[in-house]
Amino acid sequence: MPIVTTGRGDPGTSVVAELKRAGIVVVPVVPSVEHALRVQEEGADAVVASGCEAGGHVGTVSTLPLVPQVVDAVDVPVVAAGGIGDGRGFLAALALGACGVQLGTRLICSLESEAPPGYKERVLEAAETDTLVTEVLTGKTVRTLATPGLREYETARAGGADAAHLAELKRRFRTSMRSGRREEYPAVAGQISGLVRQILPVREILDGILADAAALAQQLASAAGNAG
Ligand SMILES: Cc1cc2nc3c(=O)[nH]c(=O)nc-3n(C[C@H](O)[C@H](O)[C@H](O)COP(=O)(O)O)c2cc1C
Known part of the structure; x- marks a missing residue:
């Protein structure tokens, strides 16, 4: 199934609708609630809410306040991006209401990344x-x-x-x-970037994030149980 994600700010009002007419799943990157609502109106299938701590093109709102506000505003699934590099960040994004995460900076330091020397x-x-x-x-x-x-x-x-x-x-x-x-x-x-200290295969990075998040979720659940 073809999927297009748009980035670098506002794609303009006709792009999402045109891609939808071509039968493509469209997942735009959005830096604000206003932008998320607009692309939803145009037919976006999901959105990536990207905070300004991310690498690459950014808006002005950081991930922690942006994701829950986008989640509350739209009916489509929300993926969180910006500042997520380990199991703690992944779990936090889920707690904010995201259905998943998009990583950029962490994956620069993967074995598979073709980043230039240095x-x-x-x-x-x-x-x-x-x-x-x-x-x-x-x-x-x-x-x-x-x-x-x-x-x-x-x-x-x-x-x-x-x-x-x-x-x-x-x-x-x-x-x-x-x-x-x-x-x-x-x-x-x-x-x-300050958290990234090892070049690893992508599989190992993702498996580590999932395993750490699962262990942390269990710790939090048992701490909550003990408190109750
Ligand atoms: C080197 C680099 C290049 C990127 N290029 C693009 C791009 O071409 N289009 C886009 O939508 N996002 C781009 N991004 C943003 C990522 O897709 C992702 O949303 C972002 O990096 C997530 O935040 P993080 O860097 O904190 O993980 C880029 C990010 C990095 C680090």
């Missing part, structure tokens, strides 16, 4: 504070691992630098990006 190492070395959101890469807000050039650009932009200075910083960033130095490479990844 990319996986950047994620393995990153702390949770090492990302930023920038429009420099694609013209839309993207969360990526910071580089010195991107930090300089975003600090200047936040400080109200004029267009000419920003254009110069952007040019310098693009030059440094091509230097081949690992720390200058804007590896797109989310805030959960």
Whole structure:
């Protein structure tokens, strides 16, 4: 069965309806309740509610508040994305009402991932504070691992630098990006990078998440039983 998921913000009003007319299952990524309601109205079969801690294109609301509000607003199944990297995150997403999760950052550090040389190492070395959101890469807000050039650009932009200075910083960033130095490479990844410390096969990552979530659910259930 063909399935299309749309990302990178708003696909525009005709895309979901057109895909549905072609008999395709459509699962758009949404950053807000408003967007979720609109794609549901257009015929989306499910939605991926993606919080702004995710790697890649992001909105402004984080996963913890976004997922339950989307779950309450729509009738279609909701998949949670953004900041989920282990069994705790998976179980938390289910507790928020999601029917499943979408992982990005954790899977960069899988054996199967074809990330360019140095990319996986950047994620393995990153702390949770090492990302930023920038429009420099694609013209839309993207969360990526910071580089010195991107930090300089975003600090200047936040400080109200004029267009000419920003254009110069952007040019310098693009030059440094091509230097081949690992720390200058804007590896797109989310805030959960700080939790990722091992490159493993995808099967092992997913089995580990499911096993840890099941064990944790049992612990929580017995703690609740003891409290009762
Ligand atoms: C390197 C990278 C590339 C991505 N590319 C896309 C993309 O092309 N389209 C899209 O809809 N989402 C894209 N995403 C977002 C993921 O599909 C996923 O929703 C997100 O990474 C989940 O959050 P997490 O990174 O915290 O796991 C990308 C994410 C990463 C890390």
